[in-house]
Amino acid sequence: MSRSESRYHHGDLASALEAAADSLLAERGAASLSLREVARRAGVSHNAPYHHFADRHALLQRLGVRHMTRLVEAQRAAGERETDARAAFVAMGAAYVGYAHEHPHGFAVIFDPEVCVPGETGPQMTTLIAENEALIGAAIARVAPELGEQEIEAAVVGAWGAAHGLAQLVAAGHVPIDAVRPAFEAYLAMGATLTRTP
Amino acid sequence: MSRSESRYHHGDLASALEAAADSLLAERGAASLSLREVARRAGVSHNAPYHHFADRHALLQRLGVRHMTRLVEAQRAAGERETDARAAFVAMGAAYVGYAHEHPHGFAVIFDPEVCVPGETGPQMTTLIAENEALIGAAIARVAPELGEQEIEAAVVGAWGAAHGLAQLVAAGHVPIDAVRPAFEAYLAMGATLTRTP
DNA sequence: GGTACGATCTTGCGCATGTCAAGATCCGAG
DNA sequence: CTCGGATCTTGACATGCGCAAGATCGTACC
Incomplete structure (x- = not known):
């Protein structure tokens, strides 16, 4: 099973999160950008980002x-x-x-x-x-x-x-x-x- | 009892809230400025501001x-x-x-x-x-x-x-x-x- | 090949905030 | 004096951040 199919270990979540956040940033401003929504958009749990970014x-x-x-x-x-x-x-x-x-x-x-x-x-x-x-x-x-x-x-x-x-x-x-x-x-x-x- | 002593009806809460918020703004940025903290600093409940400002x-x-x-x-x-x-x-x-x-x-x-x-x-x-x-x-x-x-x-x-x-x-x-x-x-x-x- | 370890991800939690709803209190018009 | 409306309070709910503990996976090592 390739990494991109395995949904547990994402493979390159950091980049995916950045991309998701960036696409959010194309719509809304940074103030209304929540880590949880980024996580949702990337298809991971609300706490996964904390393993790649210290905080918001x-x-x-x-x-x-x-x-x-x-x-x-x-x-x-x-x-x-x-x-x-x-x-x-x-x-x-x-x-x-x-x-x-x-x-x-x-x-x-x-x-x-x-x-x-x-x-x-x-x-x-x-x-x-x-x-x-x-x-x-x-x-x-x-x-x-x-x-x-x-x-x-x-x-x-x-x-x-x-x-x-x-x-x-x-x-x-x-x-x-x-x-x-x-x-x-x-x-x-x-x-x-x-x-x-x- | 003067209005300024009566703590129930503040008298000029709108101005007091603005002043409190402004003093907060002298320290922190707008993003980390919470309505509740403004209310606390003005000595009123966390919902009083809503009678003077529609929202944050x-x-x-x-x-x-x-x-x-x-x-x-x-x-x-x-x-x-x-x-x-x-x-x-x-x-x-x-x-x-x-x-x-x-x-x-x-x-x-x-x-x-x-x-x-x-x-x-x-x-x-x-x-x-x-x-x-x-x-x-x-x-x-x-x-x-x-x-x-x-x-x-x-x-x-x-x-x-x-x-x-x-x-x-x-x-x-x-x-x-x-x-x-x-x-x-x-x-x-x-x-x-x-x-x-x- | 098997196993233990660490990285990754998940669920669950406490706390703070924004905002709505309902009740308490006070002022002033009549 | 009473009643209405403005003002303020308490309570509640949803959402968000970040911590903690557990589940899952890849992999280095034997």
Whole structure:
């Protein structure tokens, strides 16, 4: 009897649980995601998950890592699809916002302070965050090669913040997705205005 | 016997509950805020809140309105404290981020899609959101008087997004508060670079 | 091949919470 | 003074989290 048919020892319950939870996350938010429902959807008893995740928190963190991985990958792909430096930078921002728009609950769980606290989420998330910043930093360095390391670091936080804010507002429904690109351009022009010495 | 001494009819339980919940929100996040604990802290039975709030959701929405009011007010005050248009714009952004830094859980509840959905949160929140956008719009119009209505509208979303993203990242602990101002300036300079015709 | 061990999964439990229902208490209008 | 309605209380039920103890399975070891 193969493992997948034997319903006692599932075989790869951890992945199945993650998948089940992720599909739940496509419908509802993390707050209304119960471990028991995940277990039900995976077809196991309400306590089976505890042999793979310390608690509800741990499963949500795992989902956070999952989505952060995809978010970083989406940015990377969008950036590599463009040859022009500026186009790549803009495309990465759009990818960031786009991911949040398509997976609002998944995106939310990445940055939910109740779930993923910077220092306490484990090395995987730390690595992913660093990767994300490196990705943005490289894109900025391509656009503005004259910048020093310090300046790039600051610009990374600024760009990340801008993309993140629009993503959050779009995901929450405060801003329609179509308004993002004009807003982005307008804000950049605004920057040009603000930094122009009077 | 005055109402405040009579412990049966509280007198102003709605406000007391809001205050209790708000003080809880200063410590923990909204997810771990239970109606029963709020009731305990207010010194009433676990079911008293239901005579003032339809459910847990309604109380959280009320807290969202409360904090959005303060957030808008903080921005307004910061803007009015400056005479220079650019300084006012920057100060408002700093106030936005500062509020999120000082009241991370309160700030989170404003924009929590599980709590405050744009269309369904009631007229008060709608008004506050509009007020917020008007405030930002006025600040932008002061900085760049040459902009048309459409352009300002787009710039509002862009500026709001930038401030919101930095606020979120600071509140979540991904970015230290000291990094905000340099990031803001760097991002604006970045905008100047990006919009400069090659 | 048989067996003991550990990993995996199950059932059952205590406790906390959200929400409904019914009763107790108090205020104020008439 | 009485009665209605608002306010608050106790009680109950369903659900969820996480612990504990038992059942089942794979496998390393003899």
